[in-house]
Amino acid sequence: MTPKRRIPVYEPLLGQQERELLDDCIRSGWISSIGKYIPRFERQFARFCDCSHAAAVSSGTAALHLTLAALGIGRGDEVIVPSLTFVATANSVSYTGAKVVLVDVTEDTWTINPEQVESAITPRTKAVIAVHLYGHPCDMRPLLAITRPKGIKVIEDAAEAHGAEYSGKRVGSLGDAGCFSFYGNKVITTGEGGMVVTNDAELDSRVRFLRDHSMDAERRYFHPEIGYNYRMTNVQAAIGCAQMKRINAMVRTKRTLAQAYSERLRDIEGLLLPPEKEWAKSVYWLYTVVLERAFGISSAELARRLASAGIDTRPVFIPMHQLPMYATRRRFPVSERLSRNGLSLPSSPSLREKDIDHICGRIRRGKSGGMHP
Template sequence: MIPVNTPLLNGNEKKYLLECVETGWISSEGPFVRRFEEDIACFVGRQHGIAVSNGSAALDVAIRALNLEKGSEVIMPTFTIISPAQSLVNEGLVPVLIDSDPLTWNMDVNQIEAKITSKTKAILVVHIYGLPVDLDAILSLAKKYQLKIIEDAAEMHGQTYNGKQCGSFGDISIFSFYPNKHITTGEGGMILTDDDELAERCRTLKNLCFKPGRRFVHDELGWNYRMTNMQAALGVAQLENIQSIVERKREIGDRYNQNLKDLINVELPLKSTDYAENIYWVYGLIAKTEVMAIEIQKKLGDNKIGTRPFFWCMHEQPVFNKLGMFLGETYPQAEKLARTGFYIPSGLGLSNAEIDEVSEQIIKAVSYYG
């Protein structure tokens, strides 16, 4: 079986984990947590890093920390994982959805301004699959309408926008360190900001809002979203190799591009834009039809090649529709991506021989079903 993702742990991971065990520092109080926070903040170019237990937790804390008034509208893409919308809804905020750009698969920035109302208080930017959102347009709108920017850079470790690291934009940003990310801690997340007060609020919220001076007295409710020292040790080791990680991901993408360049009825990911080169967090494919996408994935599965369908749109999520949200809304580009898109093995542990084997099986499957 060639799985969708195989992580690569070939640096100082074992050494740092052994240090945790030998010193007994395995909890969130250990020194690797602060080191990881500082290292990530320095790499991205932020003043503060706040480590948490996962990327969804990072969104929960980041959004709560902004203190947006209940009922405020936050603009975000419909084509994404459910976490951003879930965090907004749980805070009593209203997601306002944007369709996708058919080439980059990110939110179509040209549709944002028409959705801004007097209730709009923020834009939640989510970079999708390998290319960043066109941020200049969003930053300009945020300045014009005095909106907060939340940057979800969960999939963007090492990616840049016009030469500046993703995760460094807006009021607050987040990363995820799930095993399929460029940097992994097994589970884990990071909040980043340049605002001292916002950073301190995030630290309080992720740590049960313990009151200074009276630890077990609480003025408000927060979460236990702490990252362990062992998780952070993995992250420190992974970050040390970020440049080679980015290079390898692009090598994987380029090899697939070359192998699959003659495919008919299947769209390959966009290699670059005028502001970024694809980092290929995952290598996605768009089939001509939904049936074709399903059949190709089935055929690959029969041949022990792992695949995974693209995200399902927020406006078509049953859980939100049951709440009376997004009823009657339609976003054709995002719907097409959700129905006809899937991604293939592209983890860092993938060998060139495996890439070639996957490519061969894809060509056969597309030829058969195309």
């Protein structure tokens, strides 16, 4: 039987307000990287993150690369990165010529392990990238206690965590800079896009300089160093401004959906639910479960069974040390286990309660083998 409606892992929420601001860009002709929506989006996003500065860029990857470049990180330096992340985190370090130093994540946050960071520090360590994975904040207090006295910078990769909080403070405002993505499946979107937020005025102006081919503010076409074109367009920023009207509702909705999933899945043997530490407010970017042996089938098999019922899922990221360019002989068992056994479930803000009933019902049937053809 063909399923009636496929449930995607994620679909963005776009509507009349996005359409109106996009129409304005087209009517006015301001479709490139100059226009009123860029500074407006930057101001709104800085305020949302409780930061004094925000610079809009072309992607989350660009945000990370620019931040590292603006901090002067390059060849001969080391940057500590969790093995369990999306590849952009590690690649942004490689773009600068610095060395990626991997550490594992913790069982109870799925994010960077501060103790392993401490052991990985060498005289060459210039920065740590703290990835707030799947919308759950990293444990920032121990991380900052280790890095601050040594002058090591902490960059938050908050690509998946808009609106998440650590002890009541919004992510992005906790380290030296926060990098966000506005790709189509993120908490808010601009299609492609990113943002660097910081309370450091000097860092912000370096990011702005480098994102625009390092052009001298006083002398057009004078470029004293090699920069990049990492600008955001006014069209993207217009969508961003419209999305900012929804951002608080989006965070609330994602938390409500996560609660609905957890209520329905809590009693299933062998199914670990996503973490939320007592100091954390997660935004559950993708609601992700981990299958233990007691569940009876593998995450890949459950994904297949759900797909045949019209339900899309995503595997968890492959850890960096299992990719050819970052391969090492060291093992990162927590990252490996989460990657092997994790599965992200549909997490669109438009999901209805009856969709969640349907998905959770199928997970139960998948476990008991009832969905075998």
